[in-house]
Amino acid sequence: MTDVHRPAPAPARPAATREAAPDVTLRAHGVSLGYDGRRVIDGLDLELPAGSVTAIVGPNACGKSTLLRGLARLHPLDGGSVTLGGEDVGALSRKELAKRVGVLPQSSIAPDGVRVAELVARGRYPHQGWFGRHSSTDDGAVLRALEATGVADLADRPVAELSGGQRQRVWIAMVLAQETDIVLLDEPTTYLDLAHQVDLLDLLTELNRTHGTTVVMVLHELNLAARYADHLVVMSAGQVVAEGRPGDVLTAASVHAAFGLRARVVPDPVSGTPLVVPLGRTHDGATT
Amino acid sequence: MTAELAARPAAPGLPADPVATLRHRRRRRLALVVATLAVLLVAMATLALTLGEASLAPGRALAALFGAGSDADVFVVHRLRLPRIETAVLAGASFGLAGALFQTTLRNPLASPDILGIASGASLGAVTAMLVLGLTGLAVSGAAFAGALVVALLIWLFAWRQGLHSIRFVLVGVGFAYLCSSLLAWLLASVEIRAAQSALVWTVGSVADVRGADLVTFAVAALVLGAGVALASRWQGPLALGDDNARALGVPVDAARVTSLLLAVGLVGVATSFVGPLAFVALVAPAIARRLLDDGGAALVVSVLTGALLVLAADVVGQHLLFGVEAPTGIVTGLIGAPYLLWLLATDRRKALA
Numbered sequence: 001m002t003d004v005h006r007p008a009p010a011p012a013r014p015a016a017t018r019e020a021a022p023d024v025t026l027r028a029h030g031v032s033l034g035y036d037g038r039r040v041i042d043g044l045d046l047e048l049p050a051g052s053v054t055a056i057v058g059p060n061a062c063g064k065s066t067l068l069r070g071l072a073r074l075h076p077l078d079g080g081s082v083t084l085g086g087e088d089v090g091a092l093s094r095k096e097l098a099k100r101v102g103v104l105p106q107s108s109i110a111p112d113g114v115r116v117a118e119l120v121a122r123g124r125y126p127h128q129g130w131f132g133r134h135s136s137t138d139d140g141a142v143l144r145a146l147e148a149t150g151v152a153d154l155a156d157r158p159v160a161e162l163s164g165g166q167r168q169r170v171w172i173a174m175v176l177a178q179e180t181d182i183v184l185l186d187e188p189t190t191y192l193d194l195a196h197q198v199d200l201l202d203l204l205t206e207l208n209r210t211h212g213t214t215v216v217m218v219l220h221e222l223n224l225a226a227r228y229a230d231h232l233v234v235m236s237a238g239q240v241v242a243e244g245r246p247g248d249v250l251t252a253a254s255v256h257a258a259f260g261l262r263a264r265v266v267p268d269p270v271s272g273t274p275l276v277v278p279l280g281r282t283h284d285g286a287t288t
Numbered sequence: 289m290t291a292e293l294a295a296r297p298a299a300p301g302l303p304a305d306p307v308a309t310l311r312h313r314r315r316r317r318l319a320l321v322v323a324t325l326a327v328l329l330v331a332m333a334t335l336a337l338t339l340g341e342a343s344l345a346p347g348r349a350l351a352a353l354f355g356a357g358s359d360a361d362v363f364v365v366h367r368l369r370l371p372r373i374e375t376a377v378l379a380g381a382s383f384g385l386a387g388a389l390f391q392t393t394l395r396n397p398l399a400s401p402d403i404l405g406i407a408s409g410a411s412l413g414a415v416t417a418m419l420v421l422g423l424t425g426l427a428v429s430g431a432a433f434a435g436a437l438v439v440a441l442l443i444w445l446f447a448w449r450q451g452l453h454s455i456r457f458v459l460v461g462v463g464f465a466y467l468c469s470s471l472l473a474w475l476l477a478s479v480e481i482r483a484a485q486s487a488l489v490w491t492v493g494s495v496a497d498v499r500g501a502d503l504v505t506f507a508v509a510a511l512v513l514g515a516g517v518a519l520a521s522r523w524q525g526p527l528a529l530g531d532d533n534a535r536a537l538g539v540p541v542d543a544a545r546v547t548s549l550l551l552a553v554g555l556v557g558v559a560t561s562f563v564g565p566l567a568f569v570a571l572v573a574p575a576i577a578r579r580l581l582d583d584g585g586a587a588l589v590v591s592v593l594t595g596a597l598l599v600l601a602a603d604v605v606g607q608h609l610l611f612g613v614e615a616p617t618g619i620v621t622g623l624i625g626a627p628y629l630l631w632l633l634a635t636d637r638r639k640a641l642a
Contacts, residue, residue: 074532098538105532111395114528114584117310122525126538139307146307155306158584178537 023085024100024182024214025050026071030080033063033070040066041238043080048231050085050182053208053215055225058235059259064218065106065186067235071216072103072184084182098126102175102183107190110159116170117155120145123177138177145176148211149203165196169203176207182214183207189219197221201228226250226273234258250274314583318590321580325593329377332600336373337365339608371499375506375562376603376617377596379495380569382510382559384595385517385588387570388577389552392524392586393545394454397632400571401436401556404461407570408468409439410560414490415472419479426502429561432490436557439464440549493564493618495603502562509558516551517588523548524586566599566618568625573598575632598624 028046032039040063048054048071056064069075071082073089082089089097102123110119123145124138146152149169154162159170168188175183188204189197205228207213219225225232226246234242234249236258242249255263255276262284268275337349342364344352352361353370383401390399401407413435417423423431443464447457472491476484489497498506523544526534534541556570573595577587580594602620610620 069532072536074535093538094535094540095538098536103532103536105530105536108530108533111392111528111584112397113578113582115310117307118314118584119529121307121311122529122537125522125526128522136308139305139311143305143307152306156310175536 022100022181023050025085026101026182026214026216027083028067028071028080029083031067031070031077031082032079033066033075034078035066039078039238041070044238044240046233046240046243048214048216048233050214051208051212052230053205053217053228054231054233055217055219055229056233056235057219057222057225057258062235062258063238064235068184068186068216068218069105072101073097074103074105095126098178098180100180100182102178102180104171104175104183104185104188106186108171110167110170112160113158114160115156115158116151116162116173117142117146119159119170120173120177123174126178141177141179142173145173148176148207149173164191165193165199168192168196168200172200172203176213181212182216185215185217187218187220189221189224197224204228222250222255222276223268223274226275227268227271246273250276314581317583318581321590322593325590325597329593329597329600332597332604333373333377336376336600336604337369339604340364340369367499371503372495372603373600374503375495375498376600378503378506378510379559379563379566380573380596380599381592382513382555382595383566383569383599384573384577384591384593385514386552386555386559387572387595388574388586388588388591389517389520389524389548389555390570391574392528393548393552394457395528395530396454396458397575398571399454399458399461400568400574401552401560402565402567402571403465404440404443404458405463405465405468406436406440406443406461406553406556407560407565407567408465408472410436410557411490411565412468412472412475413438414561414564415475415487418487418490419475419483426505428490429502432561432564433557436553436560439468440553444549489616490564492616493560493566493621494616495563495566495599496616498562506558506562510555513551513554513558514592516547517555520544520548520551521586521588524588528584528586564616564618567622568629569595569598569621572621572625572628575628 026048028044030043030045031041032043033041044067056068058064066075070077073082073094077090084100121138121142124141127138143152146155149172151166151169151173154166154170159167162170172188189200192200201224204215204217208215229246232243232246232249233240234254241258242254250265252263252265255261255265262279264277264279265274266277267273334346334349337353338344338346342360344361344364348357348361349365351357352365355362387400390401390404391397410432414428414432417428417431443457443461446460447453449456476487476491523539526537526539527541527544527548531541534544574587574591577590577594581587581590599617599621602624603617606615606617606620
């Protein structure tokens with residue numbers, strides 16, 4: 001299902017042709033977020049298209065993770081509102097929200113001794129009643145999640161014994177077991193080497209293409225974001241500086257505006273998406 | 289690396305529904321562990337019925353338990369030994385369950401009422417009531433319970449900072465443990481030696497002197513709190529994944545944590561108020577339980593049984609097997625628990641304080 005060396009899928013995809021059953025367009029309306037009274041984001045408006053893969057990029061401390069946490073209601077809003085398909089997210093119960101929005105927070109640590117199937121099964125929590133035992137419906141969802149992420153044969157292994165790449169797949173399987181139409185991921189490729197980053201992004205793309213899952217992720221790596229995202233959001237200092245198709249959005253000017261980095265943006269020889277080639281102080285591009 | 293990443297065709301070695309199979313295997317393991325511990329507990333209780341100044345053969349002891357046999361036998365079994373066994377089981381179960389709750393809720397295998405100072409808070413409460421206020425009987429128990437609650441509340445206030453952070457809670461708790469122990473030592477040193485001697489049971493713990501109405505009160509309180517834990521147990525799985533994951537799965541994290549900790553503090557407070565602190569039981573029983581199940585879960589039910597077995601065994605050892613000296617239960621549990629803690633620290637370096 002996933003070969004690292006396979007070329008990435010070409011970015012031709014009218015995402016709108018697929019019909020997502022419930023509308024999972026996530027919108028931020030004048031959202032303000034902060035820590036201890038220090039504002040990180042002030043009155044931000046944003047729409048994350050349903051059925052697409054959206055990547056949020058930006059320099060360190062630009063508020064991209066905070067924004068994701070605010071959208072997922074992991075962090076309280078200081079102002080504004082978030083809607084999912086037009087419905088106010090803040091008005092939903094946590095459990096109801098968990099049935100509709102799956103979230104993978106940054107760097108999760110599995111409890112000692114927990115095994116893969118066990119961890120993934122915890123993703124079924126929002127679907128179980130107060131006295132609800134694990135049912136065969138849950139088994140089915142867990143198995144599908146394990147298979148979709150290619151970790152079914154690891155089901156009985158302790159999570160702690162797995163490699164970083166495998167572990168991240170298991171966490172994604174846990175989120176998939178929630179069976180939501182939209183998943184938010186906070187830097188899912190952190191701590192992975194390049195091959196595993198590509199592998200993971202391929203996996204998320206496949207989930208989007210085959211299951212119609214709306215994927216929203218915060219990413220660090222600009223070029224991978226440009227290659228894998230249908231919709232790219234570039235943030236800086238708590239503001240959205242550019243958004244849209246990566247080819248339209250990622251330019252030398254926007255990279256400079258967001259990152260303060262002089263760069264040349266050329267077409268990616270593999271995918272045709274923009275490729276950011278930084279200049280820096282010691283390589284100013286004059287020799288090329 | 290490519291081999292690891294490459295998908296294997298639908299997991300060849302596994303049966304049609306590996307998830308259900310694994311789940312059933314876990315459930316069988318749980319049943320096996322519970323059954324084994326229950327058998328051991330009954331065996332240990334029988335042993336405890338037979339041992340003592342008037343040694344009874346198991347047959348005679350069991351006959352007396354069901355009302356047959358001489359009046360003397362019935363008296364020994366029903367008045368002297370059974371209450372002590374029941375107290376040990378109740379206390380062990382309460383400490384075991386409380387420890388399991390503390391450890392999963394705070395995501396720290398070292399989080400237990402001993403380490404957090406909640407047990408010393410209870411001791412301090414009881415000793416203060418006895419030595420300073422001159423109270424006796426159930427009032428002392430009430431003071432122990434209040435002491436546990438007050439210390440828990442103080443840890444809470446000091447650890448709360450826009451939500452409850454496990455590591456802060458544990459560190460603040462360790463601070464309070466020292467504070468309470470110091471106050472306790474000062475209190476014991478400042479009164480006359482006889483009074484200090486009588487208060488000693490509250491600093492060590494013993495299951496020897498709970499009977500009659502007190503035992504019933506203890507049982508009812510423990511059962512009510514246990515039922516509360518059963519209701520709160522569904523939160524433990526997601527909570528063990530950390531705040532963000534638990535929230536993302538729909539758990540009201542702060543409420544769940546407050547409730548779980550209140551129940552745990554309640555259990556510790558009740559148990560300590562009747563038998564004193566019983567060192568290390570709440571730390572060790574859940575750790576053993578988790579090892580027996582080995583599934584990464586909270587092991588609440590099994591912790592109840594390992595706790596009960598541990599305290600009952602410790603009491604049997606303390607009464608009969610320590611070279612003729614009768615040692616309070618708490619000393620024996622400490623003798624078992626302290627080396628275990630050292631071993632845990634030596635081998636569990638990866639997660640000890642994470």
